[in-house]
Amino acid sequence: MAAFGYQNLCVLTDVFLILSVVFAGIHLILMFRVWRAWKSYAPELSGVQAQVSIIIAARNEAENIEACLAHVFANVYAPGYEVIVVDDRSDDDSPAILRQWVSQYPNLQVLRIDAVPKGMPPKKHALTVGISAATSEILLFTDADCRVSSDWVVRMASAFDTDTEVVLGPGPYHAEPGLLNRLIRYETLHTAFWFLGRAKMGNPYMALGRNLAYRKSFFERVGGFASGIESLSGDDDLLVNHHAVGARTRVLMDVLVYSEPKRSWKVWYRQKMRHLQAGKWYRSGSMRYSSVALLSWIGVWVVAIASASLASFGILAIFLVLRGYMLYIAGQKERKVSNIFVILPLLDCLLLLYHVLVIPVAGLIRNPKWN
Secondary structure (H helix, E strand, O other): OHHHHHHHHHHHHHHHHHHHHHHHHHHHHHHHHHHHHHHOOOOOOOOOOOOEEEEEEEOOOOOOHHHHHHHHHOOOOOOOEEEEEEEEOOOOOHHHHHHHHHHHOOOEEEEEEOOOOOOOOHHHHHHHHHHHHOOOOEEEEOOOOEEOOOOHHHHHHHOOOOOOOEEEOOOOEOOOOOHHHHHHHHHHHHHHHHHHHHHHOOOOOOOOOOOEEEEHHHHHHOOOOOOOOOOOOOOOHHHHHHHOOHHHEEEOOOOOOEEOOOOOHHHHHHHHHHHHHHHHHOOHHHHHHHHHHHHHHHHHHHHHHHHOOHHHHHHHHHHHHHHHHHHHHHOOOOOOHHHHHHHHHHHHHHHHHHHHHHHHHHOOOOOOOOO
């Protein structure tokens, strides 16, 4: 019996080892393909410039809107640009602050929303109002709690040529002390790695509304936000997921728009619940690549923990080193990105738990709120 048990244990150990190698191999191959897109990146600038409209939807952003506008107006762009802030039912000091800015900047327009049509998600309605008022063909989008760079307008606008319809960029968070901040930044880098890399490969499937541009004619042709209109979020990723074409989508991996991170786990959780609502409306085919990558990533961790063998943990360690290296190279342009990777095993485990536990729960939340 002892011999029989020992033989079975050896077989089980071998099975775990094979599974570890298979899962790690699948994930790293998929990741390497995306990483090559990052490594081959060169700024895609057409040199063609035209006047643009910058649209910012804001609700109760009195604490952020001035800094946001200061960064926007620090941009120098020869063809010119208009800035449209859509004040969506703010009941803080936002209206008074915006009136002061309008008096100083003639190219700033503030549109006030006092009521949202029934059945229309508030932010999608606010953006639709802003887009309708825009006088330019090329539309740039950011959020009120974001800080764009001084060359953001010229870089985003110059990415458009006659065939370009959509331009995507990353949206990292400011570095602050604490585990939550590192997890937020790691999750954001991880997301950007996959969606920007896949877009560079010709398969755009999501976007970040805080660093996004597209043509007004594109928005009107696809029916605006009609696809997935039931989702509170998705004003950015659903539009790209349903309608962006690889050959007409450009990626600017080095044009970063920073955001203020959440500072409590509870607030961050609520934010993610809102953001993740759009996931259920993704085209199924667009997520096959990501689904295989996720399942293989889960597999490496589960096998290592289930087997509790040195061999499986050794494969996990090699896996994390290679995975971490590719993510680090992709995120090198971010400020203080290196302090994320000091605790990579912990962050990777927490991020995996987030994918396994938090994301499925988001599908059960029916009525999250915008601000």
